[in-house]
Amino acid sequence: MSPQPQAAVGAPLSRVDGRLKVTGRATYAAEHDIEGVVHAVAVDSSVGRGRITGIDTRAAQAQPGVLKVISHLNAPDLAYRDNAGSNNPPGRRLRVFQDDKVLFHGQPVAVVVATTLEGAQHAASLVKVSYDTEKPSTDLTDAKADEPTTYARGDADKALRSAAVRLEMTYRAARNHHNPMEPHATIARWEGDKLTVWDKTQWVVGGTQTELAAVFGIPLESVRVISPFVGGAFGSALRTWPHTTIAALAARETGRPVKLVLTRRQLYFGTGFRPAYEYKVRLGSDRRGRLTAMTHDLRAETSSYETFTEAVLVPGQMLYSMPNVQQAYSTVPLDVNTPLWMRGPGFATASFVIESAMDELAHTLGVDPIELRRRNEPEEDPSDGLPFSTRRLRECYTTGAREFGWERRDPKPRSTREGDWLIGTGMAAGVYDTVRVAAQARVRLDADGTALVEAASSDMGPGTYTSQTQVAADALGLTMRTVTFRLGDSLMPPTPPHGGSMTMASVGSAVQIGCDQLRRQAIKLAVEDEESPLFGADADTVVVRSGRLHVKDAPARGETYQRLLTRNNRSHLETLGSYTPDEARFSMFAYNATFAEVAVDARLGLVRVRRLLGVYDAGRIISPKLADSQALGGMVGGIGTALLEHTVTDHRDGRIVNADLANYLVPVNADVPALRAIYLDGEDPDADPIGVKGLGEVVHVGVAPAIANAVFHATGRRIRELPITAEALL
Structure with a gap:
């Protein structure tokens, strides 16, 4: 069949829901x-x-408008059937109000329901809870690990x-919280048993539908979930809290x-977080920098x-070519809420650990960091021997070095200064x-x-x-304004979680397949309709552009969807697109090379990122404008991880000390430098029907x-702990 003209895919189009968002009409x-x-x-x-020894709700229940106070003392037993398929980790998930156990600071122990928000807030402050307490274990460095x-x-x-060069380092990464703009919230309504x-x-x-059931x-089928808009999540809404x-x-x-609605403070213990890590590595190479071995102890x-x-x-198994790898990944049970993907x-x-270690090795050997990575580029996946679908890291390095001006770099540390500012550049690979x-x-497709x-996906900001809509418009041969895409309702066809950079590859492929099927239905109807200008034409030669079916090499021979459906007394055509990935x-994988320039105040230790460049091998880019939004946002998040974000816990009682945006620091405008993203042109036809590889994570x-x-x-100075603070550089 002749390929469809591509007018929407690849074009830098504005968000179709943008007007709703900027006018406040997105709900x-x-x-x-x-x-x-x-x-x-x-x-x-x-x-x-500890354990709850008593809950005094008398003052709360006496407040005007209070309908009920619920705790383990009066809550009904809930089924809590096993549900490992809803992103619940192994273990016994928190069962709200089912017993008197307290497992972490901030665990919900009661709920007040009132006719007004202010009334509920005030009454909640009057609930008195007494405990038989134990000292919590919240320190990663001082607790026993699992096998x-x-x-x-x-x-x-x-x-x-036997390695000619050996390095041994320990890195640490602080806990990070998602802090989306929209707080987590739920409205629930029962109608009978629905x-x-x-x-x-x-x-x-x-996720939500399956877990509540x-x-x-x-x-x-007794649970309906509606979620048309999500105001940021970064992974925090990938399970039901x-x-x-x-x-x-x-x-x-x-x-x-x-x-x-959770308060900003409650987000820190009411939802998940990126867990803190202690990560030890040993690295061996020959004197030319060819890696021979690496061990990872996490x-x-x-x-x-x-x-x-x-x-x-995974990155330690496949990012670089080396014959000897040993890894041990231990979880450390603590008296905290369960972490989640971020x-x-x-x-x-x-990547922080491996790419920092590679930079340390490059410095030790006196080899350019890019050249070191080139020397260790594998020809096939070292972890399983599979060929790469596409792996264009070398091109990422070349393009990035050229556009960033890497050749002007003096490799000697502390060699460039502007007044009080020490200037440095660095790079890293990503996967x-x-x-x-x-x-x-x-x-x-309607007769008009x-x-x-429709698909039951989500859109937390990447532009689903x-x-x-772009994929559907091109596959159907329609303009963007004549296609409506709806999501966020469990009555719609099922889709996977909106995370892990899987939405475009998975949902987009289902949309492509469904729209291709429907277009072929219409073409078949036309070429078999004696009254159609396309009667008797080879269906494989027919394409659709702006809602008009025509023979590709004879544009005058054709007709519109409207005329075809109306003449055949069809109110609409409909199909269900189903995508199942091949074995x-x-x-x-998607890949990148990131380049950074920083300025560090020599006296105060303050770090300012001056510019960032990311070069991405992410397959086909469906929407360049949305891709830029993702890439620049990912860079800003990386600045936060590198320099600012750090959850502080009081180990005496497990309280998160900085559970607010005044003390948990995230990048603001003054922290954001010149940012630039470059996408290698191409696609990955082995990955999925639309050739994408995912962009939001990499x-x-x-x-x-x-x-x-x-x-x-x-x-x-080599700082091996995130975030990098001024104190560490003084």
Whole structure:
């Protein structure tokens, strides 16, 4: 069949939902106008470990407008069926109000429901909870680890003993929190035994819907989840947190729709976070820098009741060619809330360590950091022997070095100065898995020539509405304004989680397949219709442009969708696009090279990032304008990881000390330098039907080590702990 003209895909189009967002008409979880809604406020534990010995709710219940106070003393038993498929880690997930145990500071121990938000807030402050306390364990460096997950190839210990060059380092990365602009929120309403929730979620069907059905022991079809807009999440909404269950429980107990919105403070212990790591490496090479061995010994925090892990081992297995690798990944159970994936999960943490270690090796050998990486570029995936679908890291290095001006760099640390400022440059490689998961999309073409495409995906900011509309418009041969894409409702066809850079590859492929099927339906109808100008034409020669079907080499021979459907008395055509990824025959990853320039005040130790450049091998770029939004945002997040973000815990009681945006620092305008993104032209036809590899995660991976390496180049001091603070440089 003749390929469709591409007018929308690849064009730098503005967001189709942009006007709704800037005018305030996009409706987020807490903003839905539900008749009769009342308000819930959770009461959080003020201790980090122990048992509840009493809850005095008399003062709270005496307040005007208070409908109910619910705790383990009066809550019904909930089913809490096993539900490992909803991104719940192994273990026994927190069961709200089911017993008197306190597992971490801030755990919800009660909820107040009142007719006004202010009334609920005040009443919650009057609930008195007494505890039998124990000292919590919250220090990663002072707790016993679980048995490690291990990986090995070759004999790393032996290779290290005989290596011409050996390095041994310990790196540490602080806990990071997601801090999205929209707080987590849920509105829940029961109608008989049917539950509807308006929720902030990154997984409508397999996540929130499945978890609520499991918790309440009701059929899946009895739960409807609605989530048309998500105001940022970065991974924090990839599982269903206790507040969503609390809202649904409170709604059932009061017989009223209930709204529960977490405060900014509650986000720090009511949802997950990127766990803190201690990461030891040993690295061996010959004197030319060819890697011979590397060992990785990791410790990462998890909760005492669930074991959270992430793909932190993968980069160490496949990023560079080396015959001997040994890894041990230990989780450390602590009295904290369960961690969760955060942008670039696992890969971002590993890249800081590996790319910093590579920079240390380059300096030790006197080899240019880019040249060192080139010398260790594998021809196939070292971890499994599979060929790469596409791997264009060499091109990323070449393009980045040219555009950044790398050749002007004096390799000697502390060699460039501007007054009080020490100037340094650094670079790092980045990688992230190309994840593809089964997805479906419903496509309908109406007789008026407009199309509707639906899938139960989410859009937390990368532009799902827009990019899917672009794919659908080109596949159907319609203009953008005649295609509507809808998402965020569990009544729509199921899709995977909106995270891990899998949405474009998975949902986009389902949209492409569904729209291709529907276009072929229309073409078949036309070439078999004796009254159509296309009657008898070879269907494989027919294309559609701007809603008009025509023979590719004879544009005058054709007709519009409207005329075809109207003449055939068809109100619409409809199909369901289903995508199932092929069995992996290739090693599929997205890659980048990130370049950074920093200035460090020689007297004060203050670090200022001056410019960042990212060069990406991410397959086909569906929407360059959205891609820039993702890339620049990923760089800004990397600045936060490298220089600012750090959760501080008081180990005496497990309290998070800086649980607010005044004391948990994130980048602001003054921290953001000149940012630039470059995308290598091309696609990955082996990855998926639309040739994409995923962009949202890889743009964050590699930023922190590029900055850290630039700080070393500026100052001559190697800081192996994130964030890099002024104190560490003084």
